[in-house]
Amino acid sequence: MYEIMLCLSGDEKKNLYEQIYEYIRGEIRQGRIRCGERLPSTRLLAEQLDVSRSTAQMAYEQLLSEGYIEAVPCKGYFVCEMDELYHLEQDLSVSEERTEEKAENCRYDFTPNGIDLDHFPYAIWRKLSREVLKDDQKELFHLGDPKGEYALRKAICSYLHQARGVNAQPSQIVIGAGNDYLQMLLSRMLGTKQRIAMESPGYRHAYDIFQRLGYDCCTVSMDRSGMNMKELGESGADIAYVMPSHQYPMGIVMPVRRRQELLQWAAMKEERYIIEDDYDSEFRYVGKPIPSLQGSDTCQKVIYIGTFSKSITPSLRISYLVLPAGLLERYEQVGRSFSCTVSRTDQKMLQLFMERGYFERHLNKMRALYRNKHDILLAQLKQMQGIKKIFGERSGVHLLVQMADKRTEKELADCAWKAGIRVYPLSEYSLNGSSCEATMILGYATMKEGEIREAAELLGKSWEKKI
Amino acid sequence: MYEIMLCLSGDEKKNLYEQIYEYIRGEIRQGRIRCGERLPSTRLLAEQLDVSRSTAQMAYEQLLSEGYIEAVPCKGYFVCEMDELYHLEQDLSVSEERTEEKAENCRYDFTPNGIDLDHFPYAIWRKLSREVLKDDQKELFHLGDPKGEYALRKAICSYLHQARGVNAQPSQIVIGAGNDYLQMLLSRMLGTKQRIAMESPGYRHAYDIFQRLGYDCCTVSMDRSGMNMKELGESGADIAYVMPSHQYPMGIVMPVRRRQELLQWAAMKEERYIIEDDYDSEFRYVGKPIPSLQGSDTCQKVIYIGTFSKSITPSLRISYLVLPAGLLERYEQVGRSFSCTVSRTDQKMLQLFMERGYFERHLNKMRALYRNKHDILLAQLKQMQGIKKIFGERSGVHLLVQMADKRTEKELADCAWKAGIRVYPLSEYSLNGSSCEATMILGYATMKEGEIREAAELLGKSWEKKI
Numbered sequence: 048m049y050e051i052m053l054c055l056s057g058d059e060k061k062n063l064y065e066q067i068y069e070y071i072r073g074e075i076r077q078g079r080i081r082c083g084e085r086l087p088s089t090r091l092l093a094e095q096l097d098v099s100r101s102t103a104q105m106a107y108e109q110l111l112s113e114g115y116i117e118a119v120p121c122k123g124y125f126v127c128e129m130d131e132l133y134h135l136e137q138d139l140s141v142s143e144e145r146t147e148e149k150a151e152n153c154r155y156d157f158t159p160n161g162i163d164l165d166h167f168p169y170a171i172w173r174k175l176s177r178e179v180l181k182d183d184q185k186e187l188f189h190l191g192d193p194k195g196e197y198a199l200r201k202a203i204c205s206y207l208h209q210a211r212g213v214n215a216q217p218s219q220i221v222i223g224a225g226n227d228y229l230q231m232l233l234s235r236m237l238g239t240k241q242r243i244a245m246e247s248p249g250y251r252h253a254y255d256i257f258q259r260l261g262y263d264c265c266t267v268s269m270d271r272s273g274m275n276m277k278e279l280g281e282s283g284a285d286i287a288y289v290m291p292s293h294q295y296p297m298g299i300v301m302p303v304r305r306r307q308e309l310l311q312w313a314a315m316k317e318e319r320y321i322i323e324d325d326y327d328s329e330f331r332y333v334g335k336p337i338p339s340l341q342g343s344d345t346c347q348k349v350i351y352i353g354t355f356s357k358s359i360t361p362s363l364r365i366s367y368l369v370l371p372a373g374l375l376e377r378y379e380q381v382g383r384s385f386s387c388t389v390s391r392t393d394q395k396m397l398q399l400f401m402e403r404g405y406f407e408r409h410l411n412k413m414r415a416l417y418r419n420k421h422d423i424l425l426a427q428l429k430q431m432q433g434i435k436k437i438f439g440e441r442s443g444v445h446l447l448v449q450m451a452d453k454r455t456e457k458e459l460a461d462c463a464w465k466a467g468i469r470v471y472p473l474s475e476y477s478l479n480g481s482s483c484e485a486t487m488i489l490g491y492a493t494m495k496e497g498e499i500r501e502a503a504e505l506l507g508k509s510w511e512k513k514i
Numbered sequence: 515m516y517e518i519m520l521c522l523s524g525d526e527k528k529n530l531y532e533q534i535y536e537y538i539r540g541e542i543r544q545g546r547i548r549c550g551e552r553l554p555s556t557r558l559l560a561e562q563l564d565v566s567r568s569t570a571q572m573a574y575e576q577l578l579s580e581g582y583i584e585a586v587p588c589k590g591y592f593v594c595e596m597d598e599l600y601h602l603e604q605d606l607s608v609s610e611e612r613t614e615e616k617a618e619n620c621r622y623d624f625t626p627n628g629i630d631l632d633h634f635p636y637a638i639w640r641k642l643s644r645e646v647l648k649d650d651q652k653e654l655f656h657l658g659d660p661k662g663e664y665a666l667r668k669a670i671c672s673y674l675h676q677a678r679g680v681n682a683q684p685s686q687i688v689i690g691a692g693n694d695y696l697q698m699l700l701s702r703m704l705g706t707k708q709r710i711a712m713e714s715p716g717y718r719h720a721y722d723i724f725q726r727l728g729y730d731c732c733t734v735s736m737d738r739s740g741m742n743m744k745e746l747g748e749s750g751a752d753i754a755y756v757m758p759s760h761q762y763p764m765g766i767v768m769p770v771r772r773r774q775e776l777l778q779w780a781a782m783k784e785e786r787y788i789i790e791d792d793y794d795s796e797f798r799y800v801g802k803p804i805p806s807l808q809g810s811d812t813c814q815k816v817i818y819i820g821t822f823s824k825s826i827t828p829s830l831r832i833s834y835l836v837l838p839a840g841l842l843e844r845y846e847q848v849g850r851s852f853s854c855t856v857s858r859t860d861q862k863m864l865q866l867f868m869e870r871g872y873f874e875r876h877l878n879k880m881r882a883l884y885r886n887k888h889d890i891l892l893a894q895l896k897q898m899q900g901i902k903k904i905f906g907e908r909s910g911v912h913l914l915v916q917m918a919d920k921r922t923e924k925e926l927a928d929c930a931w932k933a934g935i936r937v938y939p940l941s942e943y944s945l946n947g948s949s950c951e952a953t954m955i956l957g958y959a960t961m962k963e964g965e966i967r968e969a970a971e972l973l974g975k976s977w978e979k980k981i
Contacts, residue, residue, distance in 0.1 A: 114770040
């Protein structure tokens with residue numbers, strides 16, 4: 048029988064039983080106690096080490112539960128048989144990532160992504176959070192409906208109906224943590240055998256995600272009404288991903304006729320679908336909002352995807368699908384197992400935000416704010432020398448500019464860069480590498496009004512010189 | 515030229531321009547204005563309808579932007595050509611779901627899922643939320659790191675190291691909205707060609723999710739040390755999904771030897787991985803926590819998946835992966851595109867909750883609480899007549915009971931049900947339909963201590979009668 052030679056220290060942070068357990072474990076691991084060897088009884092061990100019997104018992108129980116020793120009735124404790132031992136030391140070669148962003152020498156950034164966060168309704172959000180996190184809201188801490196909370200889906204339906212002409216019932220809504228996740232979920236419902244046609248220039252992130260999900264993605268070029276129908280027809284695609292209300296980045300609003308052509312294309316085959324990405328239709332500065340494509344769909348062919356990333360904040364991580372009837376069944380079969388990815392308290396806060404009219408007020412405030420920024424930028428650009436064409440304005444938070452001279456996008460971007468301004472060449476949004484006339488994208492959401500004025504003036508000068 | 519015959523009403527809610535726009539749109543849709551037809555100029559229209567010229571202009575612009583009409587320079591406005599029109603009326607046959615749960619005649623529910631929410635730290639959570647939702651935390655409202663916030667990943671690492679013996683750096687952690695989502699993300703990194711071996715009886719939800727994700731899942735039966743290695747070897751699987759710290763539902767703690775065998779099995783082929791689901795290891799009532807399998811893995815073979823669903827609340831929707839080095843590269847290639855599914859404010863709240871010691875205190879409180887419930891149930895069961903064996907106790911929030919007589923699980927469940935008690939037959943957790951000795955699962959997290967006492971007593975009586 049193996050004898051325990053351990054010197055217990057009384058002032059260590061560890062309990063006595065832990066010291067005994069760790070000592071014996073170490074001895075076993077290092078092979079100093081051989082397998083099959085019998086350990087002293089708890090009574091004997093307690094005597095040897097001058098500890099209580101229950102301390103010895105606890106040490107053995109830990110070794111038992113981790114499988115180092117086993118208890119044989121009426122015989123005692125024995126060291127288990129085990130093969131060559133793994134060691135805890137681990138290869139720590141995994142390199143630590145850098146967390147800092149590289150600081151750029153950029154004074155003004157005309158990024159078309161990003162939103163104005165100076166006017167986020169922090170106080171209201173705090174108030175709602177206080178209300179939702181009360182003890183009497185206990186049911187909110189249980190797991191909720193996989194589709195998302197019914198009350199929030201109802202609020203979304205009613206918003207979509209009024210603001211976007213979307214015809215949907217709460218049962219058709221599936222809430223998820225961001226568009227990427229919803230694309231993933233959608234791929235479970237649709238399968239990944241279909242070819243997906245994407246607009247080019249277009250939204251590269253959605254294209255990348257579909258590719259990562261295993262889809263065969265093809266690109267279809269844009270004419271002035273949107274996705275080119277002839278090319279779509281010849282592409283062999285069965286799913287078309289479009290942004291009819293305000294195409295990103297071209298800013299095109301798809302006219303009724305092209306919408307009908309698209310719907311007819313979809314109606315021609317049972318498995319065809321249109322994915323309508325309605326990412327920033329809330330912001331339209333002239334006239335009424337353009338109704339959604341989904342609202343004109345009588346054949347249950349449009350899968351509508353909406354988000355609160357642009358209208359509230361991207362960090363909220365709440366998007367939603369509006370599924371056509373045919374896919375609802377598929378959702379029940381394959382999608383319902385996946386638990387909802389948005390916390391119930393966040394859902395409840397958004398629901399109250401919508402129900403109590405805060406969302407509408409926030410949208411109106413932001414629309415006015417973005418319209419001002421839009422108007423300032425547009426006014427400045429119209430004074431600028433050498434501009435040939437401005438388009439994609441009146442909606443969203445970016446517009447596009449073409450210069451009259453023959454400079455390339457790179458030359459224009461370089462000129463701007465030297466003046467401390469970042470602008471975005473359209474060709475970067477081309478998904479098929481095809482080039483077009485040099486066009487620069489200017490986003491204005493993240494800059495303050497004064498900054499837009501300064502930046503546009505500076506930009507004008509930087510582009511002027513070379514003409 | 516088409517003449518507009520419209521009677522404008524001044525007291526309607528709609529603007530004049532909207533009334534004009536809607537009227538003309540209706541005329542076009544119903545074919546009363548033919549395609550190619552010229553509309554009156556804005557000057558003429560304004561005169562005809564006695565409105566301002568800008569009102570007429572706005573109505574036309576809306577029609578232009580939606581593609582109903584087009585402007586031909588120096589000629590005027592013409593109705594666009596369009597095919598047979600779709601109508602907005604939609605088939606509203608999608609049936610509305612029922613939102614109420616069916617009320618069950620069940621007084622006591624020994625569910626092994628669910629947690630005790632009476633002791634959720636609502637006040638602290640509210641305090642943190644107030645702090646996080648301040649205006650000066652603006653950066654929290656931008657989109658964050660796809661892996662999750664660095665500071666939270668660091669807090670998780672340090673917790674995992676101390677409490678679970680997990681060796682990881684923050685770069686190895688990927689935060690996501692729940693295990694289902696993380697399984698989905700993992701499937702992007704691993705591909706779906708492998709066969710996955712699952713423990714049976716086991717965690718059916720994870721099994722279903724893997725199947726939905728397109729995996730070929732097989733089941734391996736459990737012996738008293740956990741997953742049967744011989745069966746695993748013969749299964750043809752390259753991924754083993756195990757719960758070594760406290761198997762669900764069997765309650766088995768995998769002994770060191772079986773852990774080593776598993777690690778050796780994984781080391782034999784490059785593409786082999788072990789997924790360690792460490793779902794409720796925080797709750798262990800006797801001795802120290804069982805260290806994680808990941809901590810003994812020297813070959814970068816263990817993918818660790820952890821969650822705050824059991825330790826904080828399932829509605830929080832925060833889980834995480836600890837990726838081995840080999841998969842980190844794969845993550846960079848295919849996983850990084852997917853934006854993080856957890857909102858940054860929720861991440862920040864959890865980070866502060868962990869950093870400031872609230873999490874530790876909460877765990878200690880809950881452990882004591884569950885231990886009490888565990889002890890009460892165990893004491894009651896030990897007094898119960900006709901019980902042959904109790905196992906899976908000392909950890910987690912459920913235990914298992916076998917009766918000495920030959921009644922089937924159904925008979926036992928029916929007896930309990932008649933007394934208003936819901937218990938859970940083990941065979942429901944069998945993933946391969948194989949049967950074993952009649953065993954009932956009793957979870958005790960959601961009941962109050964008094965209820966556990968009452969329920970166990972009542973259960974004893976309901977099972978006694980038939981012996």
